[in-house]
Amino acid sequence: MKLSRIELIVIVIAAATALLVAAPVIGIAILALKPEPELWQHLLSYVLPQALRDTAFLLIGVGIVALVIGAGTAWLISAFDFPGRALLIWLLPLPLAIPTYLAAYVYVDLFEPLGLVHRALMVTMSSSDAMAMLPALRSMPGAIFVIGLVLYPYVYLSARAMFQHRSADVAEAAKVLGAGRWTTFRRISLPMARPALAVGLALVSLETLNDIGASEYLGVRTLTVSVFTTWLNRGSLAGAAQLSLLMMAIVSILIAIERFGRRESSFEFSAENPRLALHTRLRGWRGWLAFVACLLPTLLGFAVPLLYLLHQSIRRGLLASDTTVWRDAGHTVALAATATAIALLLGLVVVVAQRWRASRVTDLSFAIAQIGYALPGLVLALGLLTPVLFIDNGLNTLAQWLGAPLPGLVMIGSGAAAVIAYVIRFLAVPTGFIKAGYERIPRDYDDSVRAAGAPAMTGLRKIHLPLLQPALLGAVIVVFVDCLKELPATLLLRPLNVETLATSIYQYASRGSFEEGALAALLIVAASIGPVIWLTRFADIPKGPA
Amino acid sequence: MITSRTAALAAVVAATAFGTCASQASEQVNVYTYRETKLVQPLFDAFSKDTGITVNVISASSGLEQRIKTEGANSPADVLLTVDLGRIDDAVQAGVTQPIKSEVIEKNVPAQYRDPDGHWAGISMRARVIYASKERVKQDAITYEELADPKWKGKICIRSGQHIYNNGLFAAYITKHGEAKAEEWLRGVKANLAQKPSGGDREQARDVAAGKCDIGIGNTYYWALMMNGDPDKKPWAEATKVILPTFAGGGTHVNLSGVLLAKHAPNKANAVKLIDWLAGEQAQTIYADTNYEYPVRTGIAVNPTIAGYGKLNADPMPIAKIAANRKAASTLVDKVGFDN
Numbered sequence: 001m002k003l004s005r006i007e008l009i010v011i012v013i014a015a016a017t018a019l020l021v022a023a024p025v026i027g028i029a030i031l032a033l034k035p036e037p038e039l040w041q042h043l044l045s046y047v048l049p050q051a052l053r054d055t056a057f058l059l060i061g062v063g064i065v066a067l068v069i070g071a072g073t074a075w076l077i078s079a080f081d082f083p084g085r086a087l088l089i090w091l092l093p094l095p096l097a098i099p100t101y102l103a104a105y106v107y108v109d110l111f112e113p114l115g116l117v118h119r120a121l122m123v124t125m126s127s128s129d130a131m132a133m134l135p136a137l138r139s140m141p142g143a144i145f146v147i148g149l150v151l152y153p154y155v156y157l158s159a160r161a162m163f164q165h166r167s168a169d170v171a172e173a174a175k176v177l178g179a180g181r182w183t184t185f186r187r188i189s190l191p192m193a194r195p196a197l198a199v200g201l202a203l204v205s206l207e208t209l210n211d212i213g214a215s216e217y218l219g220v221r222t223l224t225v226s227v228f229t230t231w232l233n234r235g236s237l238a239g240a241a242q243l244s245l246l247m248m249a250i251v252s253i254l255i256a257i258e259r260f261g262r263r264e265s266s267f268e269f270s271a272e273n274p275r276l277a278l279h280t281r282l283r284g285w286r287g288w289l290a291f292v293a294c295l296l297p298t299l300l301g302f303a304v305p306l307l308y309l310l311h312q313s314i315r316r317g318l319l320a321s322d323t324t325v326w327r328d329a330g331h332t333v334a335l336a337a338t339a340t341a342i343a344l345l346l347g348l349v350v351v352v353a354q355r356w357r358a359s360r361v362t363d364l365s366f367a368i369a370q371i372g373y374a375l376p377g378l379v380l381a382l383g384l385l386t387p388v389l390f391i392d393n394g395l396n397t398l399a400q401w402l403g404a405p406l407p408g409l410v411m412i413g414s415g416a417a418a419v420i421a422y423v424i425r426f427l428a429v430p431t432g433f434i435k436a437g438y439e440r441i442p443r444d445y446d447d448s449v450r451a452a453g454a455p456a457m458t459g460l461r462k463i464h465l466p467l468l469q470p471a472l473l474g475a476v477i478v479v480f481v482d483c484l485k486e487l488p489a490t491l492l493l494r495p496l497n498v499e500t501l502a503t504s505i506y507q508y509a510s511r512g513s514f515e516e517g518a519l520a521a522l523l524i525v526a527a528s529i530g531p532v533i534w535l536t537r538f539a540d541i542p543k544g545p546a
Numbered sequence: 547m548i549t550s551r552t553a554a555l556a557a558v559v560a561a562t563a564f565g566t567c568a569s570q571a572s573e574q575v576n577v578y579t580y581r582e583t584k585l586v587q588p589l590f591d592a593f594s595k596d597t598g599i600t601v602n603v604i605s606a607s608s609g610l611e612q613r614i615k616t617e618g619a620n621s622p623a624d625v626l627l628t629v630d631l632g633r634i635d636d637a638v639q640a641g642v643t644q645p646i647k648s649e650v651i652e653k654n655v656p657a658q659y660r661d662p663d664g665h666w667a668g669i670s671m672r673a674r675v676i677y678a679s680k681e682r683v684k685q686d687a688i689t690y691e692e693l694a695d696p697k698w699k700g701k702i703c704i705r706s707g708q709h710i711y712n713n714g715l716f717a718a719y720i721t722k723h724g725e726a727k728a729e730e731w732l733r734g735v736k737a738n739l740a741q742k743p744s745g746g747d748r749e750q751a752r753d754v755a756a757g758k759c760d761i762g763i764g765n766t767y768y769w770a771l772m773m774n775g776d777p778d779k780k781p782w783a784e785a786t787k788v789i790l791p792t793f794a795g796g797g798t799h800v801n802l803s804g805v806l807l808a809k810h811a812p813n814k815a816n817a818v819k820l821i822d823w824l825a826g827e828q829a830q831t832i833y834a835d836t837n838y839e840y841p842v843r844t845g846i847a848v849n850p851t852i853a854g855y856g857k858l859n860a861d862p863m864p865i866a867k868i869a870a871n872r873k874a875a876s877t878l879v880d881k882v883g884f885d886n
Contacts, residue, residue: 046880108745113756114781131756138744216706219744221885229708232608232632233876382609385616396620409620412613492609496576496602496622499583503605507582510607513776516584 006457007356014353015361017346018368021424024383025248025371031382032241039239043230051226057140058147058220059205065148066204069297070155071197075185076294078163081279082287088294090533093477095301096153097528099485099502101213102521103150105514106305108137108217143218149301151207155200157478158433161470162196162440163189181280195439198258199432203478206251206373206428212488213509223247224376237382244379251374306525312518322519325504329523332500335415335490336483336527339422343479344472346423347430352464355438355446356456366431373428377488380425384493388417413495421489426482430475437471438464481528501527573599575816578610579627581803586627589832593823599816611640614808623808624817627669630710632717634804635869638665643806650822658862659802659842668802668865669824670839673858674715675798677751677762677769677786688761688791690719690799694734702738703750703759707884708876711747711765711801716875718799718861718868725874733882743885748772748779755785762786765801770838770851788855797861800840 003011073092077085110116113131121130136142174184190197215222223243231240282290313319350369354362372380392409399406411417441464449459465472487502494503501524505517579586583605590601602622604610614623614637626643628634637643638661645664652660659668676688693702704712720728740759745752750762751772769788772779790798805824811817823829830841834848840858841848848858879885 042877042880046883050883050886108749112749112752113758114752128757138749139742217745219706219742219885221706225708228608229876232636232710233708233713233872235873235876237612378609382612385609385613389616389618393618393620406620409617409622412617413622488607491606492613494604496604498604504584506607507584507605511582511585511771513771515776515778 003357004456006455010349010353011357011362013346014350014365014369017350017427018365020346020420021368021372021427023387024375024380024421024424025245027383027386028241028244028375028379030386032238032245034238036236036239036242039230039234039236040242042234043226043239043243047226047230048223051221051223054140054220055209055222055224058143058215058222059208061140061144062148062151062208063201063205065144066152066155067197067201069148069152070200070204071159071190071193073152073294073297074156074159074163075189076290078160079181079185079189079280080282080290082282082290084291084295088291088298091298091302092156092294093153093532094298094525094529095150096157096478096481096532097484097525098150098302098305099213099487099505099521099524100147100150100207100211101217101487101509102505102514103146103301103305104137104143104214104217105509106308107142107146109515110304110308111135111137138217138219140220143215143220146218147208147211147214149297150305151204152297152301154203154207154478155197157474158196158200158203158436159193161433161437161474162193164470195436199436202255202258202432203373203429205254209247209251209374210376212376212378227376227379240379241382244375247376248371248374252371255370306522309518309522309525312515313522316516316518318516318519322516324499325501325520325523328499328501328504328520329527331415331498332484332502332524333527335418335422335500336480339419339426339483340476340480342419343423343427344430344476347427347434347475348472350427350431351434351438352460355464366435369431370428372424373426375425377421377425377486378492381421381489381492384417384421384424384489388412388420388493412493415495415498417493418490418495421493422483422486425486425489426479429478429482430472433471433475433478434468437468441467477528477532480531484524484527573597573813573816574602575599575624575813575820576602576622577604577625577627577820578614578623578808579603579605580607580610580629580633581605581627585837588836589824589829592828592832593820596823596828597819599819601820611637611642614642615640619810621808621810622812624811624813625820626806626808627803628806629803631714631802631804631865631869632710632872634666634802634806635866635872637806642809644809644811646807646818646821648818648822651825654825654843656842656844658864661866666804666806667821667825668804668842670803670830670833670837670841671800671860672765672767672803672839673790673798673800673860674711674763675766675769675855676789676791677754677764677783678789679754679757679760680785680787682760683787686787686789688789689794690715690791691731691794692791693738693761693763694731696734696738698738698761700738700740701760702735703740703753703762704735704743705745705747705750705763706743707732707879712763713872713875713879714801714868715763715799716878717871718793718863720871720874720878721863721867722793722796722861725878728875729878729882732878732884736882736884748782751782751786752779755782766840766852766855767838770849773851774838790855790858792859793861796863797859800858800860802842802865803839 077089077092111134113134118130118134121133174188209224212224212228216225227240227243230243231237350366354366388411392411395410396406445463446459449463485502487506490500491503501520504520505514508514508517583603590603594601610626614621626637628637643665646667647664651667655667660666716732719731747764747768750764751769753759754762769783772783792798805821807817807821825843827846830843830846833839834841834846838849838852
């Protein structure tokens with residue numbers, strides 16, 4: 001079939017997006033070109049066995065914590081009505097706003113000996129008895145607990161978008177056939193939500209893999225930590241680049257295995273009646289149990305760090321003394337909002353191109369669009385330096401040749417480089433969310449649009465987009481908040497004289513007094529709460545059949 | 547109120563977008579720094595007031611020399627400020643610097659603390675020292691060699707052996723005693739650790755205060771910051787005393803924060819002015835007083851808290867030699883499984 005003009009444009013943009021995402025990977029590949037046989041011998045004997053083990057434990061542990069909390073709460077919120085549900089709907093995604101390294105600092109400060117919890121326990125017992133009761137947070141289990149608590153919202157948000165649109169017919173059919181709530185969840189809702197859970201879980205794993213601050217502080221030596229020690233201490237940028245590429249290959253293989261595992265399952269919901277199931281009301285102790293189950297993760301992942309930050313901000317008088325923080329907040333929101341808009345648009349284009357015209361080009365574009373997330377932020381930034389400055393320096397050479405005044409390094413000097421890094425890094429979120437959303441929209445719809453002779457754009461606007469709304473909203477929250485928190489790429493790629501909230505917190509943390517950055521951290525939370533409340537409310541209005 | 551704030555915000559956003567245009571104004575110097583902006587900003591403010599030169603800053607944790615290198619001849623970087631001998635070395639190795647050539651620096655910075663070829667100059671120093679329990683540690687002197695003595699079994703706390711501060715210390719040990727002896731020593735220290743290395747330098751003082759270990763290893767200024775800057779952390783410092791360790795028959799391991807001149811510095815004259823100024827009396831006093839560091843320039847008083855540690859007898863080994871052993875130190879840490 002001949003391509004229409006709009007289809008051609010979409011496919012070209014999708015391919016260009018893939019090129020953009022591939023740019024830093026090519027940059028890293030260039031850095032990796034120097035062979036380092038001696039270094040690898042050393043890494044294989046002394047570093048990698050332990051790093052791979054730590055990484056595997058951490059990923060599996062955090063994955064389980066995030067999956068249980070994220071999928072569990074998403075199912076409760078989507079299927080039932082219980083006390084406090086209206087409040088919990090927007091509280092549950094909020095731990096997303098707490099950067100992992102910050103959560104680690106807060107929990108260590110509270111729970112280590114001589115901290116608040118220790119002092120509170122000492123009211124009723126001796127110091128050493130109290131100390132024996134304190135959890136060892138600077139450990140693998142500590143890291144799993146802390147990181148899992150702030151990352152579960154990735155699973156929650158992606159799962160909720162799916163649970164919410166689970167077909168009422170299927171649920172009711174299950175009920176008629178005598179299946180209980182638990183059986184319905186296990187045999188119907190869970191398998192149907194698998195694409196979404198896989199997306200959420202992949203995001204959790206990649207965020208965990210990207211983390212350096214929390215892992216290093218808590219004494220866990222992941223592969224990512226090895227990448228940095230290889231670069232900075234073992235003195236080999238090439239070796240670090242090679243390790244990063246290896247890590248990326250492992251991630252890609254894992255994602256491919258998951259895709260292959262569910263290649264034959266497809267859960268498009270009934271074309272006749274795509275309405276939302278009604279919430280079952282939970283009464284009595286069941287309702288309260290559901291309330292507590294949803295409240296606990298928000299208390300631990302959000303309220304505890306929030307109150308800690310509030311306390312520190314007030315105690316240290318930061319509102320009066322930290323005068324630059326408002327300017328930093330302006331920079332942060334401007335960069336994050338720009339990147340979110342671009343990432344959402346490009347993500348949509350990539351998925352739509354594949355939906356409209358599945359071909360080698362569109363399939364490949366889709367696959368490449370996801371890989372940015374598999375690179376740790378600082379590695380991505382290092383890889384991006386080469387292509388970005390190639391363009392910047394090219395412009396100057398061109399200007400010189402034309403005899404025009406030199407523009408300077410425009411892209412890196414304007415913040416564009418940082419925005420590009422955000423888009424590349426977080427593009428996996430909108431593509432993943434939207435793709436999972438599309439897997440629930442039957443092809444019949446597309447065929448009907450075609451049969452009616454309507455342009456593809458009309459089908460997208462009138463049918464796909466409304467049905468994709470929960471997925472789109474989830475993606476906006478996640479990308480925006482991720483951009484607000486982003487640290488390593490921002491540090492290396494931002495223009496002179498620009499601080500974001502995250503880099504400002506870092507300035508204090510690296511001096512060993514992260515509490516001084518409490519106000520900046522609070523502003524990240526504040527900037528996240530707005531969109532979370534607005535979007536989750538928006539997403540909770542049940543939509544009937546069109 | 548709201549409208550003025552919104553307007554201000556919009557102005558800020560616009561200024562960010564057109565940041566490149568803003569930097570056309572009058573006298574400038576562009577600084578890339580591994581030192582935190584919050585720390586160096588007071589210095590730059592004082593410099594601007596003195597000279598009328600505006601200082602533009604970007605700070606990062608790593609990769610700045612890579613950025614300068616990739617920016618190439620069009621790089622706006624004039625000055626690179628670093629916090630560690632390793633970073634100083636990295637920048638020189640990356641080929642992004644040029645000799646400073648300043649009589650002021652030669653006069654004010656002792657030869658031990660600057661590059662013979664003039665590519666870098668030290669600005670301030672910190673020593674890697676012992677936070678010892680006041681209650682449980684009786685001795686007031688200690689050697690680095692002694693840390694491997696079995697009498698400290700289960701009594702030492704330290705952060706990751708791959709952290710640059712420890713990397714510098716271990717590299718200095720190799721410089722002093724050679725790789726074989728250093729490996730034996732590091733195995734001994736590892737055997738004495740109370741727990742797996744984690745946390746930052748402050749946490750080591752906290753662990754000593756809590757009784758998890760008797761001695762922690764940390765930098766001089768962290769202790770001063772806990773003592774003077776933060777009521778929550780003061781008890782951690784108060785439970786410990788700082789001992790300035792020495793190498794047997796030598797001095798205390800010090801690390802440098804240094805300054806380098808970028809190869810393609812577009813504002814070279816201003817850059818040299820800034821570098822000279824950083825070695826001047828006013829800047830050196832700020833380093834000593836607000837950052838709790840040892841000034842490199844002689845004749846500047848150290849902060850009273852730092853002076854309370856006793857007289858610093860810095861080990862005379864050349865910084866460049868220590869830097870050359872960084873990789874070996876990192877390799878040893880892996881080999882003995884120090885962080886496991």
